[in-house]
Amino acid sequence: MADSPFWVIWPGNAALSALVWFVIAMPFLYAARKPVHELLRAVGLLAGGPLRLGSRWLLAAAKEMRERNKAVLLAHGHEEAEQQIAREFERVALLVKRDLEGYPALQRRLLDEITRVEEDYKKCGEVPPPPPDWVEAVGAVAKVKSNGNELVVRVLEEINRSIKVIHEKTLGEYRRAYEERHKILDGFMPFWRSLDKTLAQADRKMTSLADRAAAIDSQMERFEQIVKKTDRAEHALTVSALTQFFIASLVLAIAAGGALINFKLIALPMSEMVGAGDYLTASLRTSEVAALVIIFVEATMGLFLMETLRITHLFPKIHALPDGMRMRMLWIAFVLLVTLAGIEAALALMRDMLIADKQALLQSLAAAQAAAASDSWLSRIPTIGQMVLGFILPFALAFVAIPLESFIASARTVGGAGLVILTRALAVLLRLAGNLVRQFARVLVTLYDIVIVLPLLVERLVRNGRAPKPRVTGLEAGERP
Amino acid sequence: MKRRAFVVSLPLLGLAWAAGCTDPRSHTHAVYMLVDTSGTYAEEIGKAQLIVHYLLGTLQPGDSLAVARVKSRSFSEKDIIAKATFDQRPSQANAQKRLLRDQVDAFTQTARGSVYTDITGGLIQGAMFLNETGAGRKTILIFSDMQEELDKATVRDIPIDLKDIRVLAVNVVKLKTDNVDPRRYTGRLEAWQKRVEGAGAREWRVINDIEHLDALLKS
Numbered sequence: 001m002a003d004s005p006f007w008v009i010w011p012g013n014a015a016l017s018a019l020v021w022f023v024i025a026m027p028f029l030y031a032a033r034k035p036v037h038e039l040l041r042a043v044g045l046l047a048g049g050p051l052r053l054g055s056r057w058l059l060a061a062a063k064e065m066r067e068r069n070k071a072v073l074l075a076h077g078h079e080e081a082e083q084q085i086a087r088e089f090e091r092v093a094l095l096v097k098r099d100l101e102g103y104p105a106l107q108r109r110l111l112d113e114i115t116r117v118e119e120d121y122k123k124c125g126e127v128p129p130p131p132p133d134w135v136e137a138v139g140a141v142a143k144v145k146s147n148g149n150e151l152v153v154r155v156l157e158e159i160n161r162s163i164k165v166i167h168e169k170t171l172g173e174y175r176r177a178y179e180e181r182h183k184i185l186d187g188f189m190p191f192w193r194s195l196d197k198t199l200a201q202a203d204r205k206m207t208s209l210a211d212r213a214a215a216i217d218s219q220m221e222r223f224e225q226i227v228k229k230t231d232r233a234e235h236a237l238t239v240s241a242l243t244q245f246f247i248a249s250l251v252l253a254i255a256a257g258g259a260l261i262n263f264k265l266i267a268l269p270m271s272e273m274v275g276a277g278d279y280l281t282a283s284l285r286t287s288e289v290a291a292l293v294i295i296f297v298e299a300t301m302g303l304f305l306m307e308t309l310r311i312t313h314l315f316p317k318i319h320a321l322p323d324g325m326r327m328r329m330l331w332i333a334f335v336l337l338v339t340l341a342g343i344e345a346a347l348a349l350m351r352d353m354l355i356a357d358k359q360a361l362l363q364s365l366a367a368a369q370a371a372a373a374s375d376s377w378l379s380r381i382p383t384i385g386q387m388v389l390g391f392i393l394p395f396a397l398a399f400v401a402i403p404l405e406s407f408i409a410s411a412r413t414v415g416g417a418g419l420v421i422l423t424r425a426l427a428v429l430l431r432l433a434g435n436l437v438r439q440f441a442r443v444l445v446t447l448y449d450i451v452i453v454l455p456l457l458v459e460r461l462v463r464n465g466r467a468p469k470p471r472v473t474g475l476e477a478g479e480r481p
Numbered sequence: 482m483k484r485r486a487f488v489v490s491l492p493l494l495g496l497a498w499a500a501g502c503t504d505p506r507s508h509t510h511a512v513y514m515l516v517d518t519s520g521t522y523a524e525e526i527g528k529a530q531l532i533v534h535y536l537l538g539t540l541q542p543g544d545s546l547a548v549a550r551v552k553s554r555s556f557s558e559k560d561i562i563a564k565a566t567f568d569q570r571p572s573q574a575n576a577q578k579r580l581l582r583d584q585v586d587a588f589t590q591t592a593r594g595s596v597y598t599d600i601t602g603g604l605i606q607g608a609m610f611l612n613e614t615g616a617g618r619k620t621i622l623i624f625s626d627m628q629e630e631l632d633k634a635t636v637r638d639i640p641i642d643l644k645d646i647r648v649l650a651v652n653v654v655k656l657k658t659d660n661v662d663p664r665r666y667t668g669r670l671e672a673w674q675k676r677v678e679g680a681g682a683r684e685w686r687v688i689n690d691i692e693h694l695d696a697l698l699k700s
Contacts, residue, residue: 268571271542271569271570271571272570272571272572275542275543275569275570276541276542276543276569276570276571276574277508277509277541277542277543277569278569279506279508282506282508353572354571354572357571357572357575358571358575361537361538361575361578361579362538364579364582365534365535365537365538365578365582366534366538
């Protein structure tokens with residue numbers, strides 16, 4: 001008895017006790033039906049209302065963020081397209097100045113060459129003089145029949161001989177004339193070649209100009225789309241930013257790998273300079289921090305170098321500097337970078353020496369016969385490689401400024417788009433949760449009615465018994481008049 | 482490890498500099514090694530040399546190492562064979578390690594056995610040395626069979642202070658009497674454990690297999 005819960009009426013029969021309690025409680029539950037229904041509905045509204053409200057607020061915020069993102073994206077794209085068009089125009093201007101500046105001279109040269117060719121052509125057109133008129137007379141005499149007359153035969157033979165001489169002479173002259181024409185035609189060739197070359201050159205320049213014009217057309221079309229703030233332009237800019245973001249992230253990851261190698265190269269020798277026993281945190285040595293500082297300073301110098309070269313645009317103040325000051329800054333950054341690269345090369349050498357020393361000590365402690373140090377050039381390759389790597393890596397790190405700029409520029413767009421998606425997803429979740437809570441409250445109301453189904457049945461029976469029975473007319477009963 | 486340190490250090494660097502402070506705790510490790518040269522245990526001196534070599538190869542710049550012998554009365558600085566707090570620069574630390582190795586090697590060539598074994602005196606001397614180094618981690622290695630034998634005049638039944646010190650008994654060989662009754666061996670070790678832990682030591686451990694010396698410096 002003492003072990004039974006307080007509500008158990010019959011010890012050992014909890015089910016029966018529960019049933020009795022249920023029967024006792026049922027009238028009270030029935031009596032409280034209306035307020036309980038109202039309470040459940042109110043709780044449903046209370047919990048679901050703020051969730052739906054939150055969902056609406058988030059959707060509105062997402063919309064506002066999208067608009068703001070669009071404005072920023074288009075402004076950025078506007079500026080970028082403007083710069084690209086300006087750059088294309090600069091290129092075209094350079095092309096026109098470089099190639100078409102000499103166009104009058106080119107035209108004059110072409111005209112001269114054409115005139116010479118025409119003159120030579122005219123010279124080629126001169127034919128040798130026609131055969132003399134007496135040829136016909138000779139022909140007539142040649143047709144005279146000799147009939148064995150010796151005089152006639154002799155005359156004819158004489159004529160034949162004379163004709164042959166004249167023929168030889170004329171043929172010789174004719175050949176000479178043709179030789180001269182051939183010589184003139186031979187002289188044509190260089191002019192033709194020059195003409196062809198000049199025309200090809202002009203064609204090439206014109207094609208290049210046409211290509212530039214096409215590129216400008218394309219840029220202008222893009223620019224117009226951006227100015228009109230079309231969805232297409234926004235989509236194109238977003239895709240472009242996304243691509244830039246991933247490419248820049250990839251390059252930055254590669255650069256981080258380079259920085260890690262750099263760090264490994266100089267961390268150990270830095271302990272020779274700043275000591276190996278000082279710690280900044282529980283696991284971070286001061287020498288490691290010093291190595292990191294050198295790497296960061298190199299990256300910063302690289303950043304300034306790129307900035308002063310106007311390759312990146314991260315610091316507007318540097319761009320606003322006068323050219324003289326900017327150039328001075330460029331040289332300072334470059335000299336510091338070269339100095340740091342030299343220091344790194346020296347540290348890499350020191351690292352190699354320290355490792356060799358440690359190795360020799362360990363070998364002597366292990367009582368093993370120390371391998372004779374080889375002085376061959378092969379054994380120096382790793383040392384030289386480390387030194388070269390130590391010198392090159394700072395310059396390679398200097399170029400990190402370019403992907404860094406792209407990363408920063410595209411991260412705003414990508415982050416904004418991601419935030420909008422996240423906000424919308426959250427809004428959908430809140431809406432779903434709100435609806436679930438409200439539906440759950442309805443389910444609870446129905447469940448409550450199921451629990452008190454017996455009193456409800458009794459109530460229905462009582463109501464049906466009290467309610468006046470509907471009058472049944474003859475017509476309703478189906479009787480036909 | 483280096484890579485993780487590199488990644489972790491990026492945000493930590495900013496935080497540390499913003500706070501303008503460095504970690505004030507000492508990260509160095511000080512080791513005091515007691516080498517028993519009494520009786521037949523003096524034959525084990527070669528193993529002690531191996532352990533010292535292992536320690537020299539493992540300890541870092543800034544760490545400290547002292548090697549002392551256990552003889553009839555060991556509570557004396559004169560019993561320290563060689564000691565060094567290694568320089569912060571790795572190249573200098575390596576030079577110090579070579580010198581210390583030579584000193585220990587010379588000692589192993591000339592070591593002579595003592596009549597009695599005063600381990601307690603060595604422990605007190607070791608604790609004093611370790612506390613003076615100010616190291617963050619302190620370890621006493623006892624290279625001995627842990628059989629203390631004192632002459633009548635020597636008083637060692639006194640409380641000792643080994644607070645925050647790890648005490649490792651290395652190469653605790655069994656004596657002839659232990660072979661007769663193993664309870665003597667376990668009883669001896671248990672008595673030392675009770676005494677060392679009662680003195681406030683951070684850890685008591687027995688390492689008999691010198692092939693697993695990596696456990697020596699693990700905290």
